[in-house]
Amino acid sequence: MLVVRLIGLLLLAAILALNAKAAPVDQDRLDERLTRLMEDDTMVGLAVAVIEDGEITFARGYGATRVGGDPVTEDTVFRWASLSKGVASTTVGKMAAQGQLALTDTISKFRTSLRLPLGGEKVGTLDDLLSHKIGIVPNAYDTRLEDGRDPAEIRRSLAKLNRTCPVGDCHTYQNVAFDAIAEVVSSVRGLDFEDVVRLELFAPLGKVSASIGSEALKGTNSWAEPHRKRRIDVKPVRRTVKQSYYRVPAAGGVNGSILDLAHFARAQMGLAPEVLSDDTLTELHTPRIYTRREQSSMSRRYGGHLRDARYALGWRVYKYGQPGYRVVGHRGAVEGYRSLILFDPERNSGVVALWNSNARQPVGVQFEVMDMIYGLPEKDWLQINTTPTN
Numbered sequence: 001m002l003v004v005r006l007i008g009l010l011l012l013a014a015i016l017a018l019n020a021k022a023a024p025v026d027q028d029r030l031d032e033r034l035t036r037l038m039e040d041d042t043m044v045g046l047a048v049a050v051i052e053d054g055e056i057t058f059a060r061g062y063g064a065t066r067v068g069g070d071p072v073t074e075d076t077v078f079r080w081a082s083l084s085k086g087v088a089s090t091t092v093g094k095m096a097a098q099g100q101l102a103l104t105d106t107i108s109k110f111r112t113s114l115r116l117p118l119g120g121e122k123v124g125t126l127d128d129l130l131s132h133k134i135g136i137v138p139n140a141y142d143t144r145l146e147d148g149r150d151p152a153e154i155r156r157s158l159a160k161l162n163r164t165c166p167v168g169d170c171h172t173y174q175n176v177a178f179d180a181i182a183e184v185v186s187s188v189r190g191l192d193f194e195d196v197v198r199l200e201l202f203a204p205l206g207k208v209s210a211s212i213g214s215e216a217l218k219g220t221n222s223w224a225e226p227h228r229k230r231r232i233d234v235k236p237v238r239r240t241v242k243q244s245y246y247r248v249p250a251a252g253g254v255n256g257s258i259l260d261l262a263h264f265a266r267a268q269m270g271l272a273p274e275v276l277s278d279d280t281l282t283e284l285h286t287p288r289i290y291t292r293r294e295q296s297s298m299s300r301r302y303g304g305h306l307r308d309a310r311y312a313l314g315w316r317v318y319k320y321g322q323p324g325y326r327v328v329g330h331r332g333a334v335e336g337y338r339s340l341i342l343f344d345p346e347r348n349s350g351v352v353a354l355w356n357s358n359a360r361q362p363v364g365v366q367f368e369v370m371d372m373i374y375g376l377p378e379k380d381w382l383q384i385n386t387t388p389t390n
Contacts, residue, residue, distance in 0.1 A: 022349040023375040025050050027058050033368060036384050038062045042359035044227045044236050045072040047258035050369055054271050054348040056262045065356070066225040066238055076222040077209050078354035080254040080261065081245070081332025083339050084212075086268070086284075088181050088250035089130045089314025091197050093280045100188050103127040103283070103313075107180065111187045113152035114180035115159035116167065124167040129181060130313040131171070131288040135163050138172040138293075145176050146244045155180060171289045171311050179248035193249055204275045205263055210256035214246050217255040224356035226336020236357045239336045252334055261352040265341055268315075268328065269348045285328050285345065287317045302381075305367060320344070321376055331363070342366040349373045 027050075034048060045065055050058035061072030080087070096103050107114055107121040107129055114121050116134055124134050140161060141154045154176050164172060182193035189196050194212035202210045209220055217223050218241070227236035245252035256264075267276050268285075287310035294316065295309040306318040312328070320327045329342035329350075336356060340363060343350020351369035355362050364381030371379065380386055 022052050022344070022347040022373045025052055025058065025369060025372045030058065030369065030372075031060065033382055033384065034060070034062055034365070037361060037365075037382050040359065040361060040384075041235055042229050042357055042361065043355070044357045045076070045224050046353065046355040046362060047072055047074065047076060047078065048351065048353045048365055049074070049258045049262035049265075050349075050351050051262060051265055051269070051343065052349050052373070054266065054269065056259070056266070059259055059262060061258070065222060067227065067235065069225070070222060072224060073222060074259050075209065075257050076224055077211075077217060077220040077255050077257050078224045078339065078356060079217065079226075079252075079332075079334055079337040080256055080354070081252050081334040081337055081339050082175075083261070083330050083332045083341055084250065084252050084254040085130075085178060085314040086330055086341070087197060087201065087254050087264070087314075088178075088185075088193075089284055090268075090276065090280075091185060091200055092126065092130065092181060093284045093313065094200050094276065095185070095188065096283070097277060097280045101126065101184070103130075107184075110184045112180040112183040113155040114177060114183075115156050116177075117159055117161055117163040119159075120163070120167040126181070126184065127288065127313065128168050129178065131311050132173050132178065133168050133171055133289055134174065134177060135165050135167045135169065136161050136172060136174070136177065137164055138174070140172075140174060140177055142175050145248065146242075148244075151176055151179055151247050152183075171291050175245065175248055175251040178251045180250075182248070182250040185250075194253070197254075201275070202260075205267055205272060207256070207260050207263060210254065210260040210264075212246075212249050212253045212255070214241050214243060217241065220255075223255075224337070224354070227357040228336055229357060229359070236359075242335055245334050252332070258352060258354055261339075261341065261354065265343050265350055265352050266348075269343060269345045269350070271348060281345070284313045285315055285317060287312050291316070302367065320370060321374060325374060327370065329366070333358070338362065340366055342370060344370070344373065347373065 045063040059074040229236040332339040367381035
């Protein structure tokens with residue numbers, strides 16, 4: 001009886017190991033799909049990379065850095081927008097692992113400008129801040145940031161808001177408030193946030209072009225300029241690079257190429273253990289709270305392909321398809337740029353994408369690639385053969 005049970009356990013282990021192996025991505029089909037996507041009048045430039053079983057197997061650029069400009073390559077630098085939050089949380093996670101701070105430390109322990117209703121900064125922790133559980137309305141005062149107001153001044157004024165819930169009880173996505181993390185990092189290290197990120201994360205990962213700030217973006221040999229297409233425009237219109245979200249670097253200040261983003265994704269899968277330990281990654285990717293609004297959005301747009309939406313520390317966590325594979329990722333958008341990252345840490349496989357317009361269609365590339373990885377039926381997630389929905 002014991003022998004039978006042992007054989008059963010071995011068979012189950014073998015099945016699980018087999019199921020955890022990624023199916024091969026059809027690169028020719030993916031290239032054909034992306035080439036067709038670039039024919040859409042909302043597109044300007046795009047870069048996509050795929051990681052399979054820990055290896056970067058696909059990294060290509062499409063379109064141009066600007067209308068009529070140079071071709072996008074795997075080295076072209078884009079803005080990462082809100083993928084910056086994962087960079088910030090990873091930096092803090094490393095600092096916590098080194099004993100420089102603790103995720104349970106209160107926000108008020110550090111020299112930050114963040115003030116919350118009813119003194120919430122005195123009870124809210126770094127964990128609460130990184131998971132957007134600080135009890136104020138979503139995207140609090142982003143419009144003031146876009147109007148040119150000083151982020152520190154805005155953060156101090158948040159204390160005057162009505163509390164939406166006690167700190168730690170609900171998820172309300174933030175940008176200006178989230179960037180208090182940059183102040184925390186600088187307070188502990190005595191260096192600018194961008195210097196700490198470079199020293200602790202980008203340099204150890206061997207990155208070349210990943211950076212923070214608009215000057216760093218424009219100083220690269222190949223950088224994608226922002227574009228936006230409104231209903232009245234025939235083609236996307238070139239825009240100037242806006243400074244607003246560069247002034248909250250932990251929330252939206254990172255730039256990098258598609259190869260930089262692919263290497264960052266590999267590190268999040270545990271494939272750079274000398275930089276990020278398994279314990280640190282477990283801390284970063286463990287869900288803190290269910291995100292009802294995100295789940296509603298995913299269900300409406302993608303028919304439940306992503307389920308059980310939760311937020312960890314600067315990362316979103318979902319169940320993917322059936323039976324519900326665990327995936328980690330995030331998306332970003334700032335005027336003229338969009339970005340995404342989605343990966344399965346068990347299979348060491350995933351996809352990253354960057355583009356320089358406000359087009360929605362490229363979001364579908366994450367599903368097209370992940371469906372290939374899981375061996376699921378093909379579907380027109382890029383909406384090439386159908387009418388795009390807003």
